[in-house]
Amino acid sequence: MFDLTRYLPYLINRSGAKLALAFGRELVRFGVTLQEWRVLAALAAHDGQRLSDLATLTSIDVSTLSRLVDRMRRKGLLARARANGDGRAVRLALTDAGRQRTRAIVPEARRYERLALRGIAPADAQALKRLLVRIYGNLEGIEG
Amino acid sequence: MFDLTRYLPYLINRSGAKLALAFGRELVRFGVTLQEWRVLAALAAHDGQRLSDLATLTSIDVSTLSRLVDRMRRKGLLARARANGDGRAVRLALTDAGRQRTRAIVPEARRYERLALRGIAPADAQALKRLLVRIYGNLEGIEG
DNA sequence: GCGAGATATTTGCAATTGCAAATAATGCTG
DNA sequence: CAGCATTATTTGCAATTGCAAATATCTCGC
Numbered sequence: 370m371f372d373l374t375r376y377l378p379y380l381i382n383r384s385g386a387k388l389a390l391a392f393g394r395e396l397v398r399f400g401v402t403l404q405e406w407r408v409l410a411a412l413a414a415h416d417g418q419r420l421s422d423l424a425t426l427t428s429i430d431v432s433t434l435s436r437l438v439d440r441m442r443r444k445g446l447l448a449r450a451r452a453n454g455d456g457r458a459v460r461l462a463l464t465d466a467g468r469q470r471t472r473a474i475v476p477e478a479r480r481y482e483r484l485a486l487r488g489i490a491p492a493d494a495q496a497l498k499r500l501l502v503r504i505y506g507n508l509e510g511i512e513g
Numbered sequence: 514m515f516d517l518t519r520y521l522p523y524l525i526n527r528s529g530a531k532l533a534l535a536f537g538r539e540l541v542r543f544g545v546t547l548q549e550w551r552v553l554a555a556l557a558a559h560d561g562q563r564l565s566d567l568a569t570l571t572s573i574d575v576s577t578l579s580r581l582v583d584r585m586r587r588k589g590l591l592a593r594a595r596a597n598g599d600g601r602a603v604r605l606a607l608t609d610a611g612r613q614r615t616r617a618i619v620p621e622a623r624r625y626e627r628l629a630l631r632g633i634a635p636a637d638a639q640a641l642k643r644l645l646v647r648i649y650g651n652l653e654g655i656e657g
Numbered sequence: 658g659c660g661a662g663a664t665a666t667t668t669g670c671a672a673t674t675g676c677a678a679a680t681a682a683t684g685c686t687g
Numbered sequence: 688c689a690g691c692a693t694t695a696t697t698t699g700c701a702a703t704t705g706c707a708a709a710t711a712t713c714t715c716g717c
Contacts, residue, residue: 419665419666420665420666421664421665421666431665431666431667432666432667432668435666435667435668436667436668439667452665455664455665456665457664457665457666458664458665458666459665459666
């Protein structure tokens with residue numbers, strides 16, 4: 370009737386969930402949660418982002434992110450400051466400690482990526498990533 | 514330092530999250546949550562599964578699933594019965610109402626899949642799915 | 658430069674979540 | 688067939704989650 374094993378959303382979700390579970394466990398020894406890592410990685414890519422940009426980038430709801438980011442500030446991983454020029458927005462930046470923590474995690478993150486891609490030709494991995502970008506794009510601006 | 518846009522876990526997570534968000538909103542009008550749909554779809558694929566099998570299949574934690582399934586039972590979507598031959602296990606089966614609800618949702622689910630795959634050649638979509646299966650397999654049995 | 662509407666973030670709140678402990682039933686070993 | 692490790696599920700509990708409402712700031716048009 371409905372074959373899950375060929376249903377894209379299912380295949381995406383279960384790979385993502387497995388990856389998240391496994392890597393989340395790994396992250397315990399770095400003293401951060403998976404969500405915190407996502408914020409670190411997003412800020413490492415582009416520093417000085419606003420909260421709402423970060424929400425879009427990380428796929429974390431902004432209300433969740435607001436609290437998450439506050440916890441990370443208390444942990445000393447990042448700093449928040451009202452944007453100059455717009456007192457509504459909050460600009461986020463990694464602290465030195467945050468950058469250092471991120472640097473420590475990155476190799477482990479890359480290791481997991483390699484693990485996930487084991488046995489897949491680099492060209493195929495590239496193609497896979499391109500398709501995932503395309504899929505995300507296809508879903509932009511959908512309101513249900 | 515770390516390019517998110519080429520990092521596989523990130524790309525998988527954000528596609529999955531967007532898909533989940535959009536389709537979850539769609540499901541409101543069918544009177545089920547996204548997680549409930551996942552259970553319906555998993556049971557439609559293989560009826561009579563045990564709770565723990567379903568947990569593996571759906572990537573939902575078994576304690577969460579235990580409560581979720583109970584809610585679905587109260588909603589009349591499925592039935593639980595102790596497995597005969599093993600009094601520990603619970604076997605789950607869709608009720609007629611559950612099957613009917615699933616049948617109503619499936620076309621919509623397929624529509625979302627097509628939406629996600631827009632502009633992607635069928636052969637590429639096939640390849641993508643195969644790779645996702647491979648990735649999932651690569652991660653099996655990882656303990657962090 | 659004053660309001661009305663738009664935008665960014667925070668907070669209230671009820672619900673879901675997942676770990677760990679408890680419970681229940683089985684299977685193995687001697 | 689008794690005891691003990693194993694497996695399946697449920698439950699306790701603290702934490703996270705996400706929607707919606709509240710708050711704060713900005714931007715226009717006039």
